Amino acid sequence: MKRTFLYDEHLKLNAKMVDFCGWEMPIQYPDGIVAEHKAVRENCGLFDVSHMGEVFAEGEEAVFFLQHLVPQDISKLHEGHAVYCQMTDEQGGIIDDLIIYRLEEEKFLLIINAACIDNDFAWIEKNAQGYDVRVENKSEEYSMIALQGPKSSDVVEKSGIFKHMQPKFFSIIKTKIDGCDVFLSRTGYTGEDGFEILAKNEDISHLWKYLMEIGKEFSITPVGLGARDTLRLEAALLLYGQDMNKQTTPIEASLGWSVPEGKTADYNGRDVILSQLKNGVARKLVGLVMTDRAIPRHNCLIYKNGIRVGIVTSGSISPMLGVGIALGYVDTSKGLKTDDIVEIEIRGRFFKAKISRRPFVHKFYSK
Template sequence: MTQLRRTPLYPLYASHAGVRCIDFGGWELPVQFLGIQKEHEAVRQQAGLFDVSHMGEFIVTGEGAEAFLGRMTTNDVTKLHDGQAQYTCMCYSNGGVVDDLLVYRISAEHYMLVVNASNIDKDWDWLTLHQPSHVQMENVSDQTALLAIQGPLAEKILQQATDAPLAEIAGFEFIHDTSVCGVQTLISRTGYTGEDGFELYLRASDAPAVWTELLELGEGLGLVPAGLGARDTLRFEAKLPLYGQELTANITPLEAGLGMFVKLDKGDFIGQEALAYQKQTGVPRRLVGIELIDRGIPRSHYPVYADGVRIGEVTTGTQSPTLKRNLGLALIDTKYAAVDTEVEVEIRGKILRAKIVPAPFYRNPTRSTGGMKSK
């Protein structure tokens, strides 16, 4: 039996009485500390602190780094300035997704890529396969920890731990030469919850002390440790994709509603021809929001029907902790994707009525910054 991997914070999990860990893509990670509902509400109302150190980080350097990343990703990396980050996808030649990721531009010849934990080896192999001789890459995933502090009070809490001018960091911007709790940290204003917040990249050995101090500093403001369960419900309400569900090697960014991150006119990139054809002819499937009319909760891979024919399947579903509605994201035949179209979901052999509803299901009306990822 393969040994599950653990983040540098694993020894601290046991100090939380309600913690429950699960196997997540080969990692032993906390699904909850206090309960998914409590953690979800804390992030929407105050703040939550996530250990996402299982994510992968690659350093890409060299005079050809920008051109290399331009060929490998769907977004336009040439639009980045130093200190800016960008959400993007890597695609296969057929338009399916290798992974969705963040690109950080530290300088014109120095970038950091942040990739999904379950795809670290696959992404590294894919990039290495196409790596030009004048570009250098380093996988620093094992040496790097990643903490995410998310919620409306995230800035107020984090500011107690750093001299960095957090209010001056706009969404998808970062400061890389600063400190948090006295240790060197890259502070990025991104996230994966639909709320404002920051992600902190630091040495793995420094993570336990920073985690502990941040929880102490934020205790009076409602900061709580949060696990994968709340992370999933939060990103789901905001319609942020999870690789393996909303994005796969067989689902294109256009089908997943991520067309704004695909720049077909930027120059040659892998998957461009297939994506351009799909945009020209129209996507055959779309990712939509659905709501159960009958009593039931849609779950991943439940079949969706219309007119007696299977038209797709649920990618993610749950009872929304914020809205208290039984909602799902589903990839379905485009001709049934209009809002208010009635469909059916099969749940454990029963056919239940549902309808197409607008998504994202949740938007924070006061949020002007924040980001797209990390998982």
């Protein structure tokens, strides 16, 4: 199993380590998932996300290459800014979701999912052919820490980067933290204000210890993958491989907001995606909040009046709301809409849930 450069730090903090996509990662620390979750909503938490992949794309035609790679309009992405998008195949199926950062006019950074790195990079290289662009997979050189929660900005300020110097929501700057070169971006996967800090492997454990130290007065807490999952679910952020995959398109995954209709450049799967935007889709991702006392889980079936209408892709308890919440796909032909009641089959019994607006917990981004 692979280990991140923060492995020893996790052991020192008595983390419970598990196998996550071939990486030995902390699922939780002794405080437990609920406490870690609340720490991020109320103060701030530190996550090791070094397993994620970093791909750089640089060259005169980097923009044209990326325009072809994703449905998002990268021509409109300004230097120092970032955008959430998906890589799609010719059928519009999602190969991975990612954030693209425009570091310089002709230099981009793509942050991709850990489980997808090899597959993604093969796809990226294939698609880069014919463009004047150099693509490099630097996942083995870089590590990443996420600092998330309402006090994150205070912690970064404490490191010497004043608030007015900090990157704004979905922006990135190149800076130094305690002498280490970092990319500091205002992004994350929790629905809270926060940062992601990308640094070279050799600097990451120093940065981790430094942030844990200066973060003490802001009650900083190390947070494992368990709370990362409940935080992203409350924020209704999709998980690749679970809430979307190659068999789902961005439109089906209710990610249409990241597919600008006016984009003129061609991209993989454009015909399918535009047709779905125009004609609709047979199934669509929705949010579900349990009105009965039960916790929906991955693969639970969804029914309406005894007829099967869908399936849960992610489900858990919401630590903030104290009720079961889920993301799932429902047939659009059934005319289900927000606030409609459906039934979810959990261990052979049926429990009521309401189709709900997303996110389940209000997002508190600092824009």
